[in-house]
Amino acid sequence: MRKEYGYGKYDNVITALQFERLLSSFGPTEGKVSRPSDGKKPKSIGWIQCVGSRSEQLGFPYCSRVCCMYATKEASIAKEANPDIDITIYYMDIRAYGKDFQQYYDHAKDLGVKYIRGRPSSVYENPDESITIKYKDTLTGKIEESTVDMLVLSTAIMPNKDNKRLGEALGVDVDENGFFKQDSLLTDPIQSTRDGIFLAGCIQGPKDIPDSVSMASGAAAKAVAPIKDREKHIGKEFPPERDVTNEKPKIGVFVCHCGKNVANYLDVEKVTEDAKKLPNVEYADHMMFVCSEDSCKKIKEMIQEKGLNRIIVAACSPRTHGGLFQDTLMEAGLNKYLFEMANIRNHCSWVHSDDWNAATDKAIKLVSASVAKARHLESLTEEEFSIYPSTLIIGGGVSGMKAALALAKMGIKSIIIEKESKLGGRLRHLHSMFPSDMKSEEIIDPLIKEITKNKLITVMLDSELEDLEGYIGNYKGKIKQKEMKKEIEFGTIIVATGFREIDLKGKYQYGKNKNIVSQTELETKLKNNDLKKPKNVVFINCAGAMDEERPYCCRVGCGVSIKNAKLLSQKFPKAKTYLLYRDMRVFGKEEEEYYSDVLKNYHVITIRYPGDKKPEVVLDKNNPKDGPVTIKVYDDLLKEEMTIPADLVALTVNTEGGAETEKLKNMLKVPVDAAGFFIETHAKIKPLDFSTSGIYMCGAAHYPKNLVDSIAQAEGAASRASIPISQEKMKGEGIVSEVNEDLCRGCGTCESACAYSAIEMKPHPRDPTRLVAEVNRALCKGCGSCAAACLNSAIEQKGYKSKQINVMITALIEQGAAK
Amino acid sequence: MNKISDENVDVNALKLKKGDLVKEVEDLCGENLFGCYQCGTCSAGCPFVEDMDLSPDEVIRYVILDKKEVLNSKTIWLCAACYTCAERCPRDINITKIMEALRQIILRKNIDRTNLTDIPMEEKGSIPQLAFVCLFRKNVG
Numbered sequence: 001m002r003k004e005y006g007y008g009k010y011d012n013v014i015t016a017l018q019f020e021r022l023l024s025s026f027g028p029t030e031g032k033v034s035r036p037s038d039g040k041k042p043k044s045i046g047w048i049q050c051v052g053s054r055s056e057q058l059g060f061p062y063c064s065r066v067c068c069m070y071a072t073k074e075a076s077i078a079k080e081a082n083p084d085i086d087i088t089i090y091y092m093d094i095r096a097y098g099k100d101f102q103q104y105y106d107h108a109k110d111l112g113v114k115y116i117r118g119r120p121s122s123v124y125e126n127p128d129e130s131i132t133i134k135y136k137d138t139l140t141g142k143i144e145e146s147t148v149d150m151l152v153l154s155t156a157i158m159p160n161k162d163n164k165r166l167g168e169a170l171g172v173d174v175d176e177n178g179f180f181k182q183d184s185l186l187t188d189p190i191q192s193t194r195d196g197i198f199l200a201g202c203i204q205g206p207k208d209i210p211d212s213v214s215m216a217s218g219a220a221a222k223a224v225a226p227i228k229d230r231e232k233h234i235g236k237e238f239p240p241e242r243d244v245t246n247e248k249p250k251i252g253v254f255v256c257h258c259g260k261n262v263a264n265y266l267d268v269e270k271v272t273e274d275a276k277k278l279p280n281v282e283y284a285d286h287m288m289f290v291c292s293e294d295s296c297k298k299i300k301e302m303i304q305e306k307g308l309n310r311i312i313v314a315a316c317s318p319r320t321h322g323g324l325f326q327d328t329l330m331e332a333g334l335n336k337y338l339f340e341m342a343n344i345r346n347h348c349s350w351v352h353s354d355d356w357n358a359a360t361d362k363a364i365k366l367v368s369a370s371v372a373k374a375r376h377l378e379s380l381t382e383e384e385f386s387i388y389p390s391t392l393i394i395g396g397g398v399s400g401m402k403a404a405l406a407l408a409k410m411g412i413k414s415i416i417i418e419k420e421s422k423l424g425g426r427l428r429h430l431h432s433m434f435p436s437d438m439k440s441e442e443i444i445d446p447l448i449k450e451i452t453k454n455k456l457i458t459v460m461l462d463s464e465l466e467d468l469e470g471y472i473g474n475y476k477g478k479i480k481q482k483e484m485k486k487e488i489e490f491g492t493i494i495v496a497t498g499f500r501e502i503d504l505k506g507k508y509q510y511g512k513n514k515n516i517v518s519q520t521e522l523e524t525k526l527k528n529n530d531l532k533k534p535k536n537v538v539f540i541n542c543a544g545a546m547d548e549e550r551p552y553c554c555r556v557g558c559g560v561s562i563k564n565a566k567l568l569s570q571k572f573p574k575a576k577t578y579l580l581y582r583d584m585r586v587f588g589k590e591e592e593e594y595y596s597d598v599l600k601n602y603h604v605i606t607i608r609y610p611g612d613k614k615p616e617v618v619l620d621k622n623n624p625k626d627g628p629v630t631i632k633v634y635d636d637l638l639k640e641e642m643t644i645p646a647d648l649v650a651l652t653v654n655t656e657g658g659a660e661t662e663k664l665k666n667m668l669k670v671p672v673d674a675a676g677f678f679i680e681t682h683a684k685i686k687p688l689d690f691s692t693s694g695i696y697m698c699g700a701a702h703y704p705k706n707l708v709d710s711i712a713q714a715e716g717a718a719s720r721a722s723i724p725i726s727q728e729k730m731k732g733e734g735i736v737s738e739v740n741e742d743l744c745r746g747c748g749t750c751e752s753a754c755a756y757s758a759i760e761m762k763p764h765p766r767d768p769t770r771l772v773a774e775v776n777r778a779l780c781k782g783c784g785s786c787a788a789a790c791l792n793s794a795i796e797q798k799g800y801k802s803k804q805i806n807v808m809i810t811a812l813i814e815q816g817a818a819k
Numbered sequence: 820m821n822k823i824s825d826e827n828v829d830v831n832a833l834k835l836k837k838g839d840l841v842k843e844v845e846d847l848c849g850e851n852l853f854g855c856y857q858c859g860t861c862s863a864g865c866p867f868v869e870d871m872d873l874s875p876d877e878v879i880r881y882v883i884l885d886k887k888e889v890l891n892s893k894t895i896w897l898c899a900a901c902y903t904c905a906e907r908c909p910r911d912i913n914i915t916k917i918m919e920a921l922r923q924i925i926l927r928k929n930i931d932r933t934n935l936t937d938i939p940m941e942e943k944g945s946i947p948q949l950a951f952v953c954l955f956r957k958n959v960g
């Protein structure tokens with residue numbers, strides 16, 4: 001690591017990873033930000049970006065891809081919790097390239113996080129152990145010193161030291177930086193250099209969580225292919241269920257010590273004894289670890305011996321351990337919904353760790369509430385439904401095609417519908433692809449060939465989805481193919497509808513002069529050899545991006561502009577090329593290296609312009625339509641206005657979701673953001689799923705992205721879509737909502753409350769003139785929103801019926817009053 | 820705003836064609852200036868930056884932009900060739916060599932305004948000897 005930043009020498013210089021630990025409530029300071037030297041809260045903190053990244057000496061040539069955003073995150077969290085701390089981030093380019101990243105960065109600035117463009121030269125320690133940073137603010141031109149109480153270094157992400165050895169052992173190639181090499185970056189980023197070995201996440205190069213998760217799903221798809229040849233996994237067999245409807249409740253309570261986690265902070269003995277006194281409690285005991293095999297065996301024995309028919313475990317969280325205990329019930333022949341958990345660890349021993357009596361008291365209350373509810377628990381059934389073994393893929397760009405091929409390798413049929421008359425998507429209009437300059441037809445032609453040959457893939461060109469009904473496993477779609485209409489069936493759906501350049505509405509004089517083109521138009525011209533020799537070429541990045549109307553970054557534009565600057569310089573070596581940019585966002589594998597090679601080899605002049613002073617394009621008065629133009633740009637670094645004559649202007653136009661997005665959104669009942677990109681269930685851990693089961697997304701339909709990331713997502717989406725299909729049958733939730741048709745007045749409030757599109761208004765079975773809500777048990781996730789929303793209390797959520805909740809509340813109040 | 824006030828060198832007399840400056844500099848020092856990210860590290864660490872009219876990163880930018888007035892900048896003569904900038908540049912650009920190349924462009928055209936006889940005796944006494952050594956070294960290249 002760079003010695004001039006004092007890491008290892010000065011106590012108060014730490015790495016960003018160390019700072020994460022300071023922020024963590026499980027970290028050494030329990031989430032309180034404090035300086036290592038004296039434990040005091042710092043009054044000011046500085047971050048230095050790109051420490052060891054983007055470095056041709058004493059470091060690595062690549063961009064580490066995640067540090068701009070994690071520094072922004074760390075700074076925002078620290079600032080939000082301690083507005084009085086002064087926070088500054090020193091950077092060269094802020095790479096806020098992903099979905100919502102730019103907005104997050106803007107928010108950090110609003111919070112008061114200061115960003116200074118300048119890479120510090122060195123730091124020194126003062127007698128009070130504060131750190132002074134020497135830097136040049138390249139946007140004011142001033143050389144400055146600034147003193148902070150603590151300095152955080154955003155250090156480069158390094159491949160594991162053992163990668164070389166591991167690579168050798170596996171027989172796969174490792175690149176010069178130590179990451180694993182992919183077979184082909186632009187066509188098969190998940191495939192390593194050896195058959196049967198696949199790459200996921202940062203082994204291939206630095207990347208963030210969503211990109212790693214997508215790639216991991218893709219790798220999983222490749223690893224299980226072809227599952228058609230394998231024996232199906234058969235779930236555990238359980239003994240037949242005992243019918244308890246007519247039995248009076250016999251409740252067993254098992255209290256857990258959780259080692260010392262619970263028992264050291266509250267009186268488990270007393271909790272157990274008090275439980276024994278509650279009506280219907282047949283048996284109560286406390287154990288060191290209720291989740292241990294021995295304890296579960298004991299539970300089963302007690303179910304048999306005492307004829308227990310309701311079980312309560314007072315321990316940790318049902319989220320992590322509920323399933324395990326439910327299995328135990330089923331093994332003993334009880335319905336798994338005859339179970340309740342009282343979370344006396346998180347809610348008692350953890351949060352009241354300093355008050356033994358209060359913690360014990362609360363645990364007793366929670367157990368008695370659980371007992372009250374348990375008396376009213378019922379056996380619930382889970383609906384089983386079949387899955388139609390085929391996937392519909394909407395969009396036949398690279399993503400759609402790659403998804404279809406990945407499914408086919410798993411032995412799963414798919415139908416690609418493409419609205420144009422050819423497969424290939426945007427790549428049909430592009431010349432070649434950064435960062436390895438592969439021609440776009442070299443990428444799509446082999447794919448199209450492979451798809452046409454593959455019997456498992458049906459391609460429907462000139463086609464659009466007109467209507468959709470059904471739910472996961474059982475969809476019916478009407479497809480309009482030119483004048484024809486067809487009906488098809490499928491079990492899951494992948495949305496791969498890509499993106500398009502936005503309408504600039506005349507900004508930058510676009511559309512008014514034939515020498516002003518978008519990047520796609522430029523590439524098409526390059527492809528068709530349809531360009532006059534230019535003398536001065538100006539690229540303007542971020543056209544229509546990161547402004548009030550569209551606050552987001554287009555993620556691919558910087559890479560595209562550099563690639564095209566290179567293509568033009570190669571074709572017209574005499575032309576001068578200017579690249580006007582705001583932040584240079586080249587973050588992917590080999591992109592930084594590509595960028596710096598283009599600058600060096602082709603002498604491209606980069607000009608950084610500020611977001612509030614956009615470049616201006618001035619038309620020639622005498623020849624506005626065809627003549628040369630003049631670009632006025634404010635050079636943010638030299639602080640001067642520059643005037644550049646240009647006979648070719650390429651605008652890096654921001655992108656948005658496809659034209660049909662609105663129609664699709666309504667048909668699929670899925671959410672779309674303001675820019676027309678589809679919204680995933682969870683930005684980090686479920687980047688490929690919609691919240692509606694059975695529908696997935698990939699590629700630029702989710703957000704603009706380069707080929708590597710699109711393909712990783714496509715194979716990931718294929719993996720997600722294959723899961724229900726390979727199971728053949730699926731089980732729904734037992735905890736679902738239920739409509740009382742006689743109380744329902746058909747207002748539809750529940751329908752709009754449901755985030756999973758599980759409710760539909762249908763004619764009443766006995767009185768078809770009247771609409772009533774119908775819950776689709778395959779889609780319902782049991783969240784309870786509809787039950788809460790219904791004004792007529794016509795919906796009850798099974799397992800959480802009003803009665804069940806009310807008795808819990810009563811028990812809590814009575815226990816409180818008894819004290 | 821013009822940061823360079825001196826006009827010691829008549830840049831037109833150098834007969835540098837459009838775009839030639841960067842070529843000449845690159846030929847003389849073997850560095851590729853276009854690899855510069857304009858991060859300012861070089862300038863922040865330069866011991867003489869306070870007295871310079873252009874900071875080292877600005878010198879590079881001027882050359883890239885073909886601003887020949889860079890040849891009149893004090894900076895190239897104030898540079899003590901200490902290599903701090905070169906050592907710390909993340910892009911491995913040897914700024915020290917670039918400064919030298921810019922001096923060479925002028926010196927090779929035999930433009931040298933220092934006239935030893937113009938310096939009064941008392942000043943000669945106070946100027947460190949090293950300064951004279953440097954001065955003469957610049958002449959021999």
Ligand SMILES: Cc1cc2nc3c(=O)[nH]c(=O)nc-3n(C[C@H](O)[C@H](O)[C@H](O)COP(=O)(O)OP(=O)(O)OC[C@H]3O[C@@H](n4cnc5c(N)ncnc54)[C@H](O)[C@@H]3O)c2cc1C
Nearest residue numbers: 395397398399419425426433434497498660699700706707
């Ligand atoms: C100017 C430019 C240059 C680029 N250069 C590079 C580069 O050099 N390197 C790189 O890695 N990436 C580059 N990219 C990014 C690259 O284009 C994307 O990664 C890629 O196109 C994503 O593929 P996709 O299949 O997700 O979307 P698309 O290529 O947009 O394909 C979507 C397909 O879905 C179809 N479709 C849309 N809606 C429907 C509907 N309702 N029904 C049926 N079909 C529908 C469309 O017609 C299209 O065929 C560039 C992008 C742009 C804009």
Ligand code: SF4
Nearest residue numbers: 050053064065067068
């Ligand atoms: S530019 Fe790249 S290497 Fe530098 S801090 Fe940002 S993400 Fe990290």
Ligand code: SF4
Nearest residue numbers: 542553554555557558
């Ligand atoms: S050109 Fe696109 S990718 Fe680059 S910074 Fe601008 S909006 Fe972001």
Ligand code: SF4
Nearest residue numbers: 754780781783784786
């Ligand atoms: S419980 Fe939740 S998921 Fe189920 S129907 Fe009601 S709102 Fe939808």
Ligand code: SF4
Nearest residue numbers: 855856858859861908
């Ligand atoms: S340190 Fe290197 S990259 Fe940074 S401004 Fe100076 S020469 Fe350019």
Ligand code: SF4
Nearest residue numbers: 865898899901902904
């Ligand atoms: S070599 Fe010259 S420009 Fe570089 S730091 Fe030393 S004095 Fe400054």
